[in-house]
Structure formats: C-alpha cells, structure tokens
Amino acid sequence: MATITLPKAKGYERPLILDWITTVDHKKLGILYLYVSLFFFAVGGILALLVRTQLAVADNTFLSNQAYNQIFTMHASAMLFLFIIPIWAGFGNYVVPLQIGAPDMAFPRINALSFWLFPPAGIVMFSGFLVSGGSASAGWTAYSPLARTLGTGMDLWIIAVAMLGVSSTIGAANFLVTMFRMRAPGMTMFRMPIFCWTVLVTSVLQLLATPVLASALVMLFIDRNFGGNFFDPNGGGNAVLWQNVFWFYSHPAVYIMILPGMGIISEILPVFSRKPLFGYKAFVFATMGIGGLGFSVWAHHMFTTGAVLKPWFGFMTFMIGVPTGVKIFNWLGTLWRGSITFETPMLFALGFLSMFLIGGINGTFSAAVPVDFALHDTYFVVAHIHYVLFGGSVFAVFAGLYYWFPKIWGRRLNEKLGQFHFALMFIGFNLAFFPMHLLGLDGMPRRIATYNDYNNWELLNFISTLGAMLIGVGMIPFIVNVVQAFMRPKDQPNDPWGANTLEWWTTSPPPVHNFDDTPEIHSERPLFDLRQGSPGGH
Amino acid sequence: MAAHGAVAEQHKGELSNGMLGFILFIASEVMFFGGLFSAYFIARADSAQWPPEDVLEQMKLAGTAAQSVKLELEFVLPLIATFILVSSSVTMQWAVMQIQKGSRTGLIWGLFISLVLGLTFLTMQMYDYTQLPFSSGDTVWATSFYTLTGFHGAHVAGGAIFMLVCLVRAMNGQFSAAHHEAVEACSFYWHFVDVVWIALFTTLYVVG
Numbered sequence: 001m002a003t004i005t006l007p008k009a010k011g012y013e014r015p016l017i018l019d020w021i022t023t024v025d026h027k028k029l030g031i032l033y034l035y036v037s038l039f040f041f042a043v044g045g046i047l048a049l050l051v052r053t054q055l056a057v058a059d060n061t062f063l064s065n066q067a068y069n070q071i072f073t074m075h076a077s078a079m080l081f082l083f084i085i086p087i088w089a090g091f092g093n094y095v096v097p098l099q100i101g102a103p104d105m106a107f108p109r110i111n112a113l114s115f116w117l118f119p120p121a122g123i124v125m126f127s128g129f130l131v132s133g134g135s136a137s138a139g140w141t142a143y144s145p146l147a148r149t150l151g152t153g154m155d156l157w158i159i160a161v162a163m164l165g166v167s168s169t170i171g172a173a174n175f176l177v178t179m180f181r182m183r184a185p186g187m188t189m190f191r192m193p194i195f196c197w198t199v200l201v202t203s204v205l206q207l208l209a210t211p212v213l214a215s216a217l218v219m220l221f222i223d224r225n226f227g228g229n230f231f232d233p234n235g236g237g238n239a240v241l242w243q244n245v246f247w248f249y250s251h252p253a254v255y256i257m258i259l260p261g262m263g264i265i266s267e268i269l270p271v272f273s274r275k276p277l278f279g280y281k282a283f284v285f286a287t288m289g290i291g292g293l294g295f296s297v298w299a300h301h302m303f304t305t306g307a308v309l310k311p312w313f314g315f316m317t318f319m320i321g322v323p324t325g326v327k328i329f330n331w332l333g334t335l336w337r338g339s340i341t342f343e344t345p346m347l348f349a350l351g352f353l354s355m356f357l358i359g360g361i362n363g364t365f366s367a368a369v370p371v372d373f374a375l376h377d378t379y380f381v382v383a384h385i386h387y388v389l390f391g392g393s394v395f396a397v398f399a400g401l402y403y404w405f406p407k408i409w410g411r412r413l414n415e416k417l418g419q420f421h422f423a424l425m426f427i428g429f430n431l432a433f434f435p436m437h438l439l440g441l442d443g444m445p446r447r448i449a450t451y452n453d454y455n456n457w458e459l460l461n462f463i464s465t466l467g468a469m470l471i472g473v474g475m476i477p478f479i480v481n482v483v484q485a486f487m488r489p490k491d492q493p494n495d496p497w498g499a500n501t502l503e504w505w506t507t508s509p510p511p512v513h514n515f516d517d518t519p520e521i522h523s524e525r526p527l528f529d530l531r532q533g534s535p536g537g538h
Numbered sequence: 539m540a541a542h543g544a545v546a547e548q549h550k551g552e553l554s555n556g557m558l559g560f561i562l563f564i565a566s567e568v569m570f571f572g573g574l575f576s577a578y579f580i581a582r583a584d585s586a587q588w589p590p591e592d593v594l595e596q597m598k599l600a601g602t603a604a605q606s607v608k609l610e611l612e613f614v615l616p617l618i619a620t621f622i623l624v625s626s627s628v629t630m631q632w633a634v635m636q637i638q639k640g641s642r643t644g645l646i647w648g649l650f651i652s653l654v655l656g657l658t659f660l661t662m663q664m665y666d667y668t669q670l671p672f673s674s675g676d677t678v679w680a681t682s683f684y685t686l687t688g689f690h691g692a693h694v695a696g697g698a699i700f701m702l703v704c705l706v707r708a709m710n711g712q713f714s715a716a717h718h719e720a721v722e723a724c725s726f727y728w729h730f731v732d733v734v735w736i737a738l739f740t741t742l743y744v745v746g
Contacts, residue, residue, distance in 0.1 A: 106555045173562040211566045215573025227675030236593035236678040
C-alpha cells in the first residue's frame, strides 16, 4: 500500500496542546472521550469505595448521613452520565468511521462540540461539593419531593445533566448521518459491522429519549427556581409525574448504556473464535427489538406507585427477554466449535457474557409484578444494575480497550498483566455484588447510610466491601500495563488479531484521513473474506 | 475536502448530509415538546377541575397564592398572534421558492417580512405575559402554561436569530438557486415552530 507524501499546508503544525484542543478529527476526539470518561470512572470508583467503606460494618460512623447521600448520588451520576454513556461515544467516535471506511464523522465540528460539552458538565456536576448544602443527594433518579427541596448542588446537577443531554443528542444525530451516508462503496446497511449497528440503535434511542429527559430537567428546574408546581401536589401537581418523564428517558438509557457493549462483544467473540458471528441479521433485528421495546417498559420502575398499568408494563418487560435471549444464542453459536484462544479481550468478553446473563435473569425476576413488590428498593435491585452495568458494560469497556489498544495507540498490552487484571476484577466483582442478591432478598433497603446487625447483614456487607476493594486493587495491573505499553515504541501491524472489520485494514494507528484505499466489500467481514478467499453470504 | 466531495456527489432531490442531520435535530425537538405536552396532559388528567380552581382556592386559603389571582387567559390577542405566526410561515416558504427560482431580491424580502412578523409575534407574547392575572407558581396549570409558551417563545427567538443570519448572508449574496441549504433548514425550523404553536394554541386556548 503506497502512501503519497503531500507537502503540508502552512499552519498545519501546531503546538501539541492547541492541536488537541482544536482538533475535529474523530480519532483524536474519540481518544479525548476515552481519557475523560476513564478519569470519571476513577472518580466514581473512589466514591464507590467510600460507600462500601461506610457499609463494611454495622452502625458505622465513617460518613455522616448527608455525606453518604451525596456520595452515593455522585457515584451513580458519574458512572452513568460521565463514564458509561460518554465512553461509548468515545469508542463510537474512534471506531465507527474506521469500520465503515469513512474519512471522518459527517459533522466533525459538531463532533468537537459534543465532546467539549462533556468535561465542563463534569466540572459543573462536581462543583456541587463546593456549595452550601453540598452536591446533589437525591440519588441519580432525583425523585420529587426530595429533589425539589435540596440545596444549590441539585441545580448544578440539573444543569450538568442537561449539558450532557445536549452533547449526546447532537452526537447521536452525527452518528446517524455518518452511518447512513458515509459508508465505503459496497458496504450496504446489512454489511455494516455489528458494533456500528449497536451504535446506530443507541443513537436513535439517544436522539428520541434524551430530549424527554431535558423536558423533565426543565420542569424540575422551574419547580425549584421559579415557584413551579409540576411535582407539588399542593399546587395541583404530581410527584409521580417526574418518575414517568424521567424513566421515559432513563429506561431507554439503560439500553444506551449496554447496546454498544454488546456490539463490542460481538466484534471480539468472532475474532477469537475464528468464526463469523452466528446469525448476523438476527442480531441486528434483536438490537432493533431491544431499542423499540425499550420505549414501552419505563413504568416497571414504578410498579409500587400503584399509578401505572402493571400487567402491560410487566408483560412488555418480559418481552425484552426475547431479543436479549436471541443475542445470547448468537454469542453461544459463535463460540460453538470455534478455535477459541483466550487473549485478554476474549477473557473480558466471556466475562461480559456470563455476568450479563446473570444480570438479565435477575432483571427478569423483578419484571414479575408481585416479585417486584417484594424486591423494590432493596439491594436486589442494586445487585441487578451492577451485574448489567458493571458485569456487562464495564467488562465490555475493558474488552474494547484491550482489543482496540493496538489500533488506537499502536502498542499491545501485556497478556500476563491483562489476565491478572481480569482475574482480580472478575473475582472482586462477584464478591462485591453477589452478596447483594441475598441482602436484597432478606429485605435490606438500598440507599441507607447505615444498618444494624439485627438481621445478620454485617458478614455479607463485609464480603461485599472486600470485593469492592479487590476491584480497586485490580485496576493497578491495568494502569501498570498501560504505562509500560506507552514506554514501548509503536510496533503493531495493521491487523495483530486476525480480525474481520475495516479498521484493521489501515495502519495502527491510522493516518489522519484513515484510508488510502479500501478492499472490496462483499460482507460484514471484508478482512475475513480476504484471508479465507471466499466472498461472504450477505 | 470531505465537504467538497459531499457537494459534488449530491444529486438533485436527494437530502444532503446537513439537511438529514437537521431533520434529525428537529425530531429531537419534537420529543422535547412531547415531554412538556405529556406533563401538561398528565397534570390535566389528574385534576378534578381544569383550570384547577379548587387547588387555587386551597392555595389562597394557605396564603401561597395572592387573592387577586385568576386562572384566565386573554383570547383575542393570542388569536391575532397566531395569524401573524402562520403568515410568517407562508412568507418564509415564499422566500424559499424565490431563491429556488434564483431571485435574491425575493429571498431578501421574504426573509425580512418573515423576521418582522416573527418579532411581532414575540412582542405580542411578551405584552400578553405582562397582562395575565396569574404567575408561574399559581397552580400546575399556570406553571405548565408559562413553561410551554415560554419554551415555544424561546424557540421563536432562536428561529428569528437563524433568520437574521440567513438575511445577512442573503444580502451578502451568498445564496443562489443551487446553494441555499441554510435557507431551507431555516424554513424547516420555522415551520416546526409554527406547528408547535398551532398545537399549543389549540390545547391551551381552544380546548382550554
């Protein structure tokens, strides 16, 4: 592949800092997204360790009630709004244009705007700790009437989330136009890599659901600052109204947080099983199915309010299990009789597969209305969300980091340290969150700053705290691994894994314009076809 | 480089990337107003009376609302404003048709008239706000009234700024029969704002 060196325009070379601040290149913005969201992952993780330290023993006084409420609220807010959702934007930014053979996103400057709304939003949200009354402390769900009465930290939280909402809405429109319009010749919609499809469905959800969250935030802000009565029964309003509008966004948001993770897994499992993904089209339609059904299940968070049509929302929630089950079979069918090797990305992908399965099953439990009445607001729900979002999404994040690290940074992470990282995280994760199922079934409520040992909850809580610490320790081999990798020279070939998709056709890391040429595309796995010498079946 | 390519490959009658993106943006705006409208209808469905006079009486007794508050809307002024805003949509579309035929003068006049009509609508809305006998805290009815009309007004203001930008660019001769995408986008946005107002007017003033 010959590269023509063109003379560089005047002003092309800029100081490094200025270059990164003014960049509109999708790869650099993707890397910035990854760095900033991983920073907030660390911050959210430290807050989680504070929470677990408080809960390690019964009747603990390590944190005051107020401090505890602020910390668990900011833990969830950081992890959801400042880590998981933006890091998918980071992977999407870096990978999607490469996978579809495009030189950049459709709107590079809007892309930069999306990114640059994100770090200031994080600063605004965390500046709540500096104002009187402290940061937001009504949980990430910000239910009224509590959220109506808290201090200025709550307003800062509302503004931050609204900024992030704008960022992800315009980002979503950008991804959609990119994928609709900028695919390489020969790449039909049904030849797009699976990761792109999951980002596409995620973008539709973001485009249509995030503005509804914005409307809810606007109402809460008006209630708090302009004497509004939306959520105040004394003025004819209704506190449950918030829950309806909030969950209309936040349930689709749960799929926004998991679908790109499923996409990453679906890129990795075929590569390390040396087989095409089993049932590509079924997977695409299952992704659309999850996205569509996602809009019809929001009130399953509200069964105990008694103000929602329980049989409908219960039934629709069970229905979500069908497309999700289809995906589990896609993944198992891909592994079946494959020549599997266990490189670190594959370990994390298999971790995702097993842990997400548990999260899916315990979620379907609470879709049953009578069961939900028993489990609502207990630690069972906390266990569920962490099996889905940590066991699912976070494992997928690390799978993606290990998988695309050679492409993004031109170096390969060390396998031994990677295995060590995975082992610590996998064991720590299960120690931390499995006991929460038992605590929840035993009736321990979530979001309490302390408990007494009357019900023998102390042992399970202590195990959980140990697990959380282990996860924290597990990050040390990862950081060491990354630092060591950065000290080595860039030595990676275009395609170190024997992968399937176009990002592995170009150099590692790719040049500014991504591709000098693209191969003929006959399927969703052009590189696999080239290696095997057989055109694909789609 | 990519932008030039996009222009070169664009076929007549096919949406450009920019227009597709803009339509997606308007779809998100529809969902935003959808959220506010659903809040209004949920509050309305939950109330025994609408406007909630019973709640207002309770608030007056509790001292959280002033005795002079009445939950009443002026009808004639908003009706005239409605006609003005609908007319501005017509003149905006006329402006687009002019530049499609290549008439820059027609475009400039069309944009100018639409802008004046839009600003007239905003002025009338602000005047109406000063005359209303209730404030945003006087029951959920009043809160949702000011929220819905206020956010609509903000969108009218945004559309007026968009129009002003198009007008300045038109006067600098930046548009032609082949290149006037910003004007098309502006007209899409303006029609959207107009449709939202018709829905608002029907909901708040006609149905009541």
